[in-house]
Amino acid sequence: MTGFALERLVPAHVAAFEAYVPAPPDDVLLRRFGVPHLHRLNNNENPLGPPAAAQAVLAGWDVREAAAYPQGDGWHLRRAIAGHFGLEAEQVILGNGANEVIGFVIKAFCEAGCNIVTADRTFAVYEWLASFSGIEPRLVPLRADGFDEVALLRAIDAQTRVVFLCNPNNPTGSWWDHARLERFLEAVDGRAIVVADEAYAEFADVPGFPDSFALMARHPNLVVFRTFSKAWGLAGLRIGWMAAAPAVAATVRKTSISYSINRMALEAARAAVWDTAHLAATREQVRQGRAALSALAARLGLPLLGGIGNFAMLRLPIPDTVAHRRLMARGVMARAMTSFRYPGWLRVSCGPPPAMAAFAEALEAVLAEA
Structure with missing residues (x-):
């Protein structure tokens, strides 16, 4: 086949667009970072699961x-x-x-x-x-x-x-x-x-x-x-x-x-639709998670940003991409925010107490290393 020229067929606005690359699946990440478990605090999921x-x-x-x-x-x-x-x-x-x-x-x-x-x-x-x-x-x-x-x-x-x-x-x-x-x-x-x-x-x-x-x-x-x-x-x-x-x-x-x-x-x-008991339990978990993040930010002297939602952002004294990799090596997933045009910030979902405790311990260790 000699007549095929891909670039001729692709519209300019598609050619110029940079594709989003999702993270690998958890099983791959576990092997890559050599950890037995991942606390998922990166995608604002509800760890209580469905109603x-x-x-x-x-x-x-x-x-x-x-x-x-x-x-x-x-x-x-x-x-x-x-x-x-x-x-x-x-x-x-x-x-x-x-x-x-x-x-x-x-x-x-x-x-x-x-x-x-x-x-x-x-x-x-x-x-x-x-x-x-x-x-x-x-x-x-x-x-x-x-x-x-x-x-x-x-x-x-x-x-x-x-x-x-x-x-x-x-x-x-x-x-x-x-x-x-x-x-x-x-x-x-x-x-x-x-x-x-x-x-x-x-x-x-x-x-x-x-x-x-x-x-x-x-x-x-x-x-x-x-x-x-x-x-x-x-x-x-x-x-x-x-x-x-x-x-x-x-x-x-x-x-x-x-x-x-x-x-x-x-x-x-x-x-x-509409499970009020599930919603109440979810909101309570978020309140506890937000309180844990607020306490951590105060203890480490980090700016905290977040109004309502099941997440908040922490401003770090090190690059967010570096913090992300080092947290992953400790079994904690959080969202580096450079791609959101918030370099230096980390977005953290409000998870259950064990996950929030693991994040706090991991972040303190990462910042101590830096």
């Missing part, structure tokens, strides 16, 4: 059901979600993780020449999906480690189609309250879709956190993202969802992919 009802679904799974396709649009789960939040089922769209739902929205509203607006240090998938789709991502600097509504509004122009707000923000934990989000929606005045990505909303046990579904009724350009990966402990099953005003949801549904969520995920998520 009891969801665990029962998974434990009782009839393997013969794997031969049949799932229900294409998650009929039962969409109604369970809608019933809890006072929505109509047609307002709810499911995705294979929140990443897929982000893609649905970008595909539904963006074309060549358009742009999206978001922060420069937030969940990176908004930027990535726009970039390798040939859409310009406009990145606005954070102010005081939070989204800056004035700068966001200034970045919006006639070609802006979507504004992505991560609330609470990953990785800084900053958040907008109800009044602030409503003021922003009023200022946008329907010129673009505004996405409130509330992946960590279940951890926001604070007064004033937005009732985004109520705001949606008054601002039909508001889209809300949620996920079963974090508080509900189903990250391994990859299931997220969005809600929108009926006309907006109908538009996004045109770009959504039917049958992308497996049967186990649909049934486990349906069992998880």
Whole structure:
């Protein structure tokens, strides 16, 4: 074959994009670092696992059901979600993780020449999906480690189609309250879709956190993202969802992919809605984990950053990438933040007491070596 020239077939925006490289699986990391166990404090997972009802679904799974396709649009789960939040089922769209739902929205509203607006240090998938789709991502600097509504509004122009707000923000934990989000929606005045990505909303046990579904009724350009990966402990099953005003949801549904969520995920998520006992236990674990991190930061004299969410960040006196490798050699996984444009910071999930104790011991040893 002499006519094949790969570079001629690849769009420039794809060729210029640097692929994300996931970490190797745990069994490989265990061998690589020569440790018998890894405390996973890097991905903001819920170590309590799924709620009891969801665990029962998974434990009782009839393997013969794997031969049949799932229900294409998650009929039962969409109604369970809608019933809890006072929505109509047609307002709810499911995705294979929140990443897929982000893609649905970008595909539904963006074309060549358009742009999206978001922060420069937030969940990176908004930027990535726009970039390798040939859409310009406009990145606005954070102010005081939070989204800056004035700068966001200034970045919006006639070609802006979507504004992505991560609330609470990953990785800084900053958040907008109800009044602030409503003021922003009023200022946008329907010129673009505004996405409130509330992946960590279940951890926001604070007064004033937005009732985004109520705001949606008054601002039909508001889209809300949620996920079963974090508080509900189903990250391994990859299931997220969005809600929108009926006309907006109908538009996004045109770009959504039917049958992308497996049967186990649909049934486990349906069992998880809305388990208040599980949520209370999860929040208590996070409170304990955050207290442990605060005590550690105070003892070591390290700046601590984090508002609400099941994570916080520590600023280190050594490079975060070096700290990451040395912690791994002690059986602790935390997230080096250079790739998030926060060099020198380490993001740590709020895990159970043994994991937090192991992290504290390992970090103290790493810093003592340095």
